[in-house]
Amino acid sequence: MTEQDIPSAYVRDKRTPPPSREELRARIPGWGADLDPADRPSYPKLQYPADAGAHWDFPDRQPGSQGRERSIEHAFVTPAFGTAQPLHGLSGAIRRFAYQRFSEGRNAHWLLLIVGDRVDAWGAHLRSFATLHPDNPVTETGVLSEFTASGTERSGRSDRRHQVIDPLLVAGPWVAGAGAAFLGVRRAVRAVRG
């Protein structure tokens, strides 16, 4: 390697200067339009006062906050909040415990919320079988699009490396559930038969 071949990282300056402004402007639409940081909307990071159109110092409080779960890092339930899917049942108890007992800084807070999510999903699946609209893993996963959107023949699809594990993760709990149900029924039948 001659001295001229030594890469930029090992010498004072980049060996290849960037293209000229004229060249870049000719090639790239709008090149340099925001070259001045002052033209960049998020510069500087803090802009005080930022006028967003609020015509209050503190917002009106949304009714119905009593009993609403909140992070214990908040002083109170915020003036506006979502009311979708309020806590209910066992999953609700798990989630409420996570909110009441652990701050956001504790892993237990988030892991309990994940547990609550899985309990919620399983409970919903089981309850759906008692309705006229039971969960349907074929339609609800959209897996039929594998046939309509060239899924089976596509080589560049993003999930090909871990395709093997996907059916296990999606179908596994259903198979395990069916197995558990079968064993439970068999045990019950044997108990009845004595």
Added chain:
Amino acid sequence: MRAMTYRGPYKLRVEEKDKPRIEHPNDAIVKVQLAAICGSDLHLYHGLMPDTRVGHTFGHEFIGVVDEVGPTVQNLQVGDRVMVPFNIFCGSCWFCARGLFSNCHNVNPNATAVGGIYGYSHTTGGYDGGQAEYVRVPFADVGPVKIPDWMHDEDAVLLTDAAATGYFGAQLGEIAEGDTVVVLGAGPVGLIAAQSSWLMGAGRVIVIDHLPERLEKARTMAHAETLDYDEYDDIVVEMKKQTDFLGADVVIEAVGAEADGNFLQHVAGAKLKLQGGSPVALNWAIDGVRKGGTVSVVGAYGPIPNAVKFGDALNKGLTLRMNQTPVKRQWPRMFEHVRNGHLTPRAMVTHRFPLEDISEAYHVFSAKLDGCIKPLIVPGAS
């Protein structure tokens, strides 16, 4: 009304829900005309985001018509066509007063570490989202903006998040004239980040992904050089070679928590949930940027810890910059760029699905079938 509803990981359906109602005096109800699925919606769909409840309606990218307004709303009227930033924000808290609209403290009782987001679990406030016929829009005087007459609806819906986030990501990179910028991820955010890097004076823009149609889009739409990481044994080494062993001056991480590229990280994080996602792209960014360089992170991550190479970031003297995008702050300047053709969000749209077919839409987008880059959802279409 008809609305997408979550049924558990990888499962969702469209069902009848009650139409949302005014719950706060500054609420509006918006009839959704066009929505989109964001790459970050896939984190919810795959069960990665804590406190994602069965029955939740996703969707934080949407435009529509004001159907009803609360008693204190002054800036909007019924019938106005509006684009709604994905952030829910009050406009008056300590953070909003300083322009940090994505970090509002008055809208999300469930967490202080993240602001309010439409249809993005209860961790971001428990608001149903816009992949539905109607959506509740809190602080209607603060967030929504009337869609300019000249603006195409598909540009408008992409400006509510993906395009604004790409533009914001380039700003976070603090690009100086002539800088070499590497963008990780050629999805909608990465493509706009690449376009925006040029606006801020980049001398060279390299986009890295592994999906051919996305790399092609990066070349044609964003005038970028591209690298397919599948073609290299170690993409970080290639990044060093491409930059004369310096590393990139700026790396923009536009992938987030479900990065591919490392089987073990992906399966451990995105599949088995043993960590809060798969930080492959973030680690590539830390390794691939030059010492003293800047890593801009706009890929979405949740609150559960990840195995990030923080020691390398320290030892290289990096500047790490990141945030959820304060969308509305970007708009006046972005509107100019869209109007004069410097930014072309709608060029990324590849698919348009009726709301009733949203299960298929999520699967196609998740598996990247059929060359899908950006899918839109059209309520009421058949």
